[in-house]
Amino acid sequence: MSLSRISLQEVVKRQYTYKLRAYIQVFMSLVFIQVLGILFSFNGVGMMGTSSNTFDISVHFYSADIVVIFTLLWAFISAILITTQAYRNDDFAFITNRLSSNLSNMLFLLTISLVGGLTALLSSHIMRILMFVLGQSEYLYTPTEVSEWIIGLIATVLYVLLFAAIGYFVGTLVQLHKIFAVLLPVIFFGILILGAGTMNEAIFRNVFEFIFEESSLALFMVKIGVLAALLFSGSALLSNRMEVR
Amino acid sequence: MLSFVPIVIVVIMVIAITSLLVNLTKRSSKVLFSGSRIRWMFVGYLSILLVCTGLSPMLPKGEITYQKVDVNQLERDSNELYEAAIQGNIENVDSKYFVKTRNFDYTEKQLNIAVVNEDFLSASIFVERKTTNDGKIEALHYQTGSGLNEMSISDLMQPLGINIDKNTLMLENPEKIKLEFSQFQQAFPINQFTGKGDFSDTNNFYGGTSILYLKIPKDLELNNTYEIDLQYVE
Secondary structure, eight states: OOSOOOOHHHHHHHHHHHHHHHTTHHHHHHHHHHHHHHHHGGGOSEEEEEEOSSEEEEEEEEOSHHHHHHHHHHHHHHHHHHHSHHHHGGGGGSSOOHHHHHHHHHHHHHHHHHHHHHHHHHHHHHHHHHHHHHOSSEEEOOOOOHHHHHHHHHHHHHHHHHHHHHHHHHHHHHHHOTHHHHHHHHHHHHHHHHTTTSTHHHHHHHHHHHHHTOOOHHHHHHHHHHHHHHHHHHHHHHHHTSOOO | OTTHHHHHHHHHHHHHHHHHHHHHHSOOSSOSSOHHHHHHHHHHHHHHHHHHHHHGGGSOOSTTTSEEOOHHHHHHHHHHHHHHHHHTOGGGSOGGGEEEEEEEEOOOSEEEEEESSSSSOSSEEEEEEOSSOOSEEEEEEEEOOOEETTEEOGGGOOOOEEEEETTEEEEEOOOOEEEEEEEEOOOHHHHHHHOOOSHHHHOOEEOOOEEEEEEEOTTOEEEEOTTSOEEEEO
16 A cells, blocks of 8 residues: 555656656767768759750759658667667656556657657758858759748658657567567568569558658648557557566 | 669668667667766757758858849740741840841852751741842841749850851851759658659749841742751741
């Protein structure tokens, strides 16, 4: 019998604030991976040209795509890492149950998604300035409208959240049984390599189109929201089957 | 087999980055940076990002090198010049389109037309027959401006080479001007919803119209190959 009763909300809040401080390494790796992404972006992401009778114009394109992709990878891996034993046991320093532990993890992942998405998007401005200073060919200015900004922020954060949710689910599966640590990468890369030219292509492309080619932001938000909710609740259900500690 | 190579490279890169991330994030006994150091590092990174975000709209927009121009206006100019040429009153158009004129004395019955450096001529050729056989050929060259986005690149344009050698009118395309630019694209999560991304979505290029207007004696016969299109003005 305990002397004090603490509400679930209070426990989650405490665990969440604790995690923000304890998992601070995650933010260091974010800085590291984004700086790496910025460096890699210097090569440009593409080139295109146009010509008329008298002109040949070629344009080298640069973008924050690589930084965004690296950030997705970062979210995925960070989410896996916080499901590992070393991190999971932290929660037992508090009065806890699986539910509060999962909820605080989700809040933490939501937070890092916001931070990751925002910084990935902002990194494009560092690149613009570096390109202007170091670039050798003339710089074509493209204005960013406020609406594009808002769209970009929402979409990038949701992408990062999706990858964090996938990572969390994968991490939970692996904690459930170690065989998934081998099985999941094999399945993934198997599909990636074999699926490039066989019947799996259709499935692969459907999945790709479902997320990456959705052109309506509202639908995209619903899709990602539902997917993330499914993945998180799936993880929560799975982790309930685990032994205590 | 070769198609596997890019996939393998991507896989290797992903593995390398993953292990880097794991090592950075993993809590080990020897911590690379302490908590407060990481906090400062992160705050520092964030401030650099914010400062750059504030600065980037202030970057010059190409007006230093190029004059400002409205591409839609260039298109209207082009139509205006073309119409004037078809109707035969090219001499009444704005003098800004005029590039140069060449006059030749020519009394032969026939004149061949040839392009020296390519099959096609970059200009459209209009021919006006004079009412008399005065033994003179007048070649007038007109050009409208070219623009990329709001930059006028007309100043870079060169005139046509026009010459008569024996009984052939030798036309020479000006050398193609190569321009190289770098441009920043929005990241894919933005382009996915705005539908932008390609050169044509974000850029507005207009290559100007070039017209060679020939005034020839009444009965001179012109011989041209099929690649060179002549339009006779009534």
